Amino acid sequence: MKVDRRSFLGLGLGAVAGIAISPVGAKLTDDSSIWTQNWPWTPVPPDGKITYGQSVCTLCPGTCGINVRKIDGRPVKIEGQDTYPVNNGGACLHGIAGLQYLYDPCRVKTPLKKNNGRFEPISWEEAITLVAGRLGKIRENQRPDSLACITDTNLGSVPGLFSHFMTAFGSPNHFTMQTLESWLTQTAQTLHGSGHTLGFDLDNADFILSFGAGIIEGWGSPVACFKANSGRMQRGAKFYQIEPRLSNTAATADKWIPIHPGTEADLAMAMCGILLQENLFDPEFAAGFRGGLNRFNAMVQQKYPVDQVAAITGISAADIKKTAIAFAKAKMPVAVPGKGRGDGAQSLKEFAAIHTLNCLTGNINKKGGTFVKPVPGYLAFPDPVQDAVARDGAAQEKLAGSAQELVTKIHQSDAPVVDTLFVYSANPCYSLNDPMQTRAAFEKIPFVVNFTSFMDETALASDVILPISTFLERFEDVPSKAGFAGLVVGLAQPVVDPVFDTRSPGDALIHLAKTLGGTMGDSFDWPDYKTCLKSLVPGIWNDLSKSGYAVVSQGPPAGRVRTDFAFLAENPSTIQPQGDADLTLVPIDDMRVASTAPASSPFAIKTVSDRVIKNRDMFVEINPKTANGLKDGGFVTVTTPAGSAKVRLNFNEGIMPGVIGMVKGLGHTFDNRYVAGKGVNVHELISPVIEPGSGLDAAFGVKASISKA
């Protein structure tokens, strides 16, 4: 057949018409829509049986009970546990995002050994043998005290096991990071003798005078504090917040009293003076005062006259007086120390002065008061078995008063101070002031063993990494701490099998001790950590295993409390911020940003305001009056004696003129694109200042200048 143009056109049109009316088009159209609803790269979570697992969150000192919803054994959601006596339902954002830590891109998946600056995977057996070999040599050289250890806290059986390990090994050099709990213990020890710590009955107090404590910024046990804050509104209890910046806590307070940063101790001293002068102290409680109340009184009257303190603090004399009197006249007043989360650099003087206010009111160990309570003693550790080498080593003097002081010492010394360092659940290379110095110090330590779940800054500076299971994958006793009034011990339990080749830190230590053998093996005569834990908590194991927690104490502690004024009567000097620039830079604690280890989760970072982080740049808060023609949002360089950083300005009418603030917990440098590489680590701009006497870092801030970048 001859195909001419006309029939060709006809055929073409016919074909088009034919296809158009056939079901092919409709079918393809329908298929396309179905395909877009089932794109293979969009995950479809498998369904299954719903079960729940209970555990305790250990991401912060808050120790909240959590409830994990699982689908066919796969955890899908963390929520607060309604019956847990710390948080009573509810959880903070970090805990709720806990599952992101389980699958975190920078989880350490297997033991690692550093070889020429690069990590290579090794087996657990190899790793333990490697560490044991090193430790064996140290003992051969009769220098067990050259093993040091930094843990996040000293409470609970796992830090206890590290302590046990150190003692058995023969080293006094076990340090903890500075936490609110360590401050409180130190304060209680100074004023009431060792073995004490402080708790605050915020649930019942009727007047809370907070010296910068971020009651809703993560201070203490955050969820418990949030609840206390809601509760006090319902009760009509008064809440005064004294701090340089209108924090969220200050914003919900009945009264916000702005104060020049770092002068809180002076204010507290002046208030003590007013209470003493106006005879507003409790004579009955004062009967237990020791160490020179009169001397103390004379000193504060002389050194902290209200007018002078008014000038120092920037609070009017009338306000200081009014506040002090209102506080003293309240039925159940509580003065709360610990700026922000309470774990930053502060001074013992400040803590002691503030707590002295509590002591003067006499509202101690009463409902709605401050609890001077014994440090948790529920753990029954057997005495470690020491050989001669260990006994000699353990008798040596402790190298430093704090982890910060240790690091400073290592950094400054030419001779090796520490041969081997253990780090557990802490990130000193990030969260100590001047982390550059910390990293340099770590360089100088020949062998760093890190027990960690995450490849953080300190892990990167370590030589061997022993990957630790997260709180969702292991057993651990978790005592309440950080100013919580009672003592609740919770049981963290595995809600899921370890996702990677990780172990409980207790198991790792037991394994290590057994490999070392000898008295070390004898000291760690447990088959595994779970058995060990059971034997350590004989009194409460039943409660722990049955209900997941044990209430060891609640309500006011019994017994008389003695108060020793010797420390304050000496009038220790107030630590001044370093430098001579015009502005004072202070770190800001933001509830949405985790400031210590582990770092924030991707979800938490997602909630952070675009006035804190924008793209990769970070903001500093500044009062517009202080900005001197610089623009809101503009780039500036902040310079302090420790260093400088390029940041953006965030005009905030809620920060005192002359003060600039930077959120703590950002500027991580490890490999996690969701969390790290955003902003600046404020610790980079602050050098540590060791407080004489306490050995603690008291650099609460630093003098800074800003200039257009």
Place this chain on the structure above:
Amino acid sequence: MQDKKAHKFGMVIDLDKCTGCGSCTVSCMAENNIPFKEDESDKKDSITWMRVYKLTNGKSFPDTQTAYLPRPCQHCGGKGDHGHSPCVSVCPATATDYGYDTGIVSQIYTRCFGCRYCMVSCPYHARYFNWWDPVWPEGMEKYLSPNVSPRMRGVVEKCSFCYHRYQLAREQAYYNETDEIPEDAYQTACTTACPAGAIIFGDLNNPSHRVHQIVKPDPHPDPLNHDVVGKSRNPKVFRLLERLGTNPKVYYMSEKEWIRKVGDSYLDGEWDKMKNHHGSASHD
């Protein structure tokens, strides 16, 4: 099966208790399989069904005051509370719908073709578009919940008042052979997460529920603006942009006048005339 009596699920958020901690936002993200990107600092393309806004009274130091306002989808009943929410009435493909039995504004992801008209219609910015395909870091997709399907790119999503929890509660009620869904059997993820107890959720139609008791919704239209129904008779309680007539089911509560004022727009001097007007009851 239709419930005998229609529910009207709603929320009261106590802004004085709200600490701005962000737990509600994270709980919502974890519950509803909301993805995250490397950079979430552009809040205009960051999916947060529950977003917490920071409020300020605009005064300078030291009189400045701040507060936080969590903003889920307001589940508007629309003008006159007839179910024609701003978004539902504009969706061309019926991909978002008003549940007359629950008062919940739903979103059908597989129906939505991404025209974004609903987002333009919503003055609360409660609606979010999936500009990207959701991607989880390797292995992290294991925590995804099967109760809420992850969304594909190119569709709009928003808070559903955790509708899947309502379905579970209804199933449970069915097993228990009752029509009644107890107040605590259906609570949204943000409510249960809030550590400050600032969020209260329940049935606004049920006098035994706390939301009803706090809000005391006025069943009659506001005599000043007939589009507004369900105004609170509690002088401390307000709704966002109530004057537009969107009739949200999310109520806010504060003792502070400046916070209540910042919830809506007022002409100069208008606030003082209007602030004490709370529904028809006050005129009785």
Place this chain on the structure above:
Amino acid sequence: MFPFNFEWVWDIGHYLFFGGFWYAIGILGAGMTYCIAKAAYDTVKGSQDNHH
């Protein structure tokens, strides 16, 4: 679009909207059908004309 779509409601909105729609479709369809048919008819008739 069609009464068998589940979101279809027999209400005034649907009567008016789809009434208008199907009416317009009808007019256009009928008009084009007429034109094509008439053109075909004219072509057949016209081709005879061309042989004149």
Place this chain on the structure above:
Amino acid sequence: MDAALIPEGAKRCSFPKFMLGIAIVGAVLLWGVYAMLLCWFKGLNQTNMNDYYGFALWIWADLAVIAVGGGAFFTGLLKYILKIDELKNIINFAVIIGFICYSSALLILAIDIGQPLRGWFIFWHANVHSMLTEVAFCLSLYFAVLTIEFIPNILENRQLNKVPFFHHLAHNMHGTMAIFAATGAFLSFFHQGSLGGVAGVLYGRPFAVREGLLIWPWTFFLFTWSAAAFGPCFTLLVTRITEAVTGKKLVKDNVVHLLAKISGWMICTYIIAKIIDTIYWATVTAPGLGFEMSHFYTNNSFYGYWILVTEVIICGVIPGILLINKTTRENHSLRLLAIILGVIGVCLNRWVMVLQVVAVPVMPFDTWALYIPSWQEVATTILPVAYGIILIAVTYRYLPVFPQERELNQSKAQES
């Protein structure tokens, strides 16, 4: 080379020169196509739109091309229904411009939606209460009408017209065109209106919301009216450009003057309505919701009162007056100025009703949101322009678009 396809008696440039022109514009077109493919395959993250700017440059482009494409329906209405016969000399071109505008609008919509493969849900699962549904239905149908109106012109191509069936089809379609045009006018009225309704029904957006008649807010009528008023301006403008490019006079002055005069009166009446609407909105509607007018025009770095003045006075009142006044209308330069201002005015109006609507903060603690389109958005918006130029070039070359072309240029050819 292609002489056999060129209309009889018409002079056209050489084929290589023509192809060179097409190639240049084609390059721009390909750039647009590349951006379009990026948007389809990578998703709308290629744009600078965000959750505040769900509607942005594309929706503006959509509204603008439909507004200026309104010349087709309005000229059709005048020609076929009101029987103003002079307009037969420009109707073909008006239809082609309309066809380009509407096909562009549909293309942009296909790029704009997040799930293009499900775009047909708007028909299948139609929500009759949505203005956008009305837009989609009327737009698609009216595009069908424009295609029907365009077909006879195509069939009049010298070669195609030799096919008897096509010849008859073209003839018959001309005969029935009044019915199609009437349907088109009806559809246009609704979709132009519902595009206005898109903004007007947004009662959550005090900047956009308007009271109205039954279910239709005032913007519904204002949009229809403005499309009818300014559409012919665009037809005249494109005609003028085509004349400039080809260097020929293609439409007689009396036709141009007539259309310009009609457009002028439409603009004047529209702008009076627009001014009344603005005053009512600014003094009654918005304040009733708690908003002072100044809220919408201050506290941001772009949207000021200038935009209102430009849209209503400079690009509304002025072109209206220039076009109703015989002297200014018949002055070449002033007429050109008027139609350019008119086109800018209607485009600005569409911009305001889309982008300023979403830029204005509504919650008292919200902030202004400003936006700059990404290159992908710009390229895909220029794509239809390139496509339009090519289509006009091809149709002008091969179809008898301008019935007066021969007459107007014969004398000229003889003179030279």
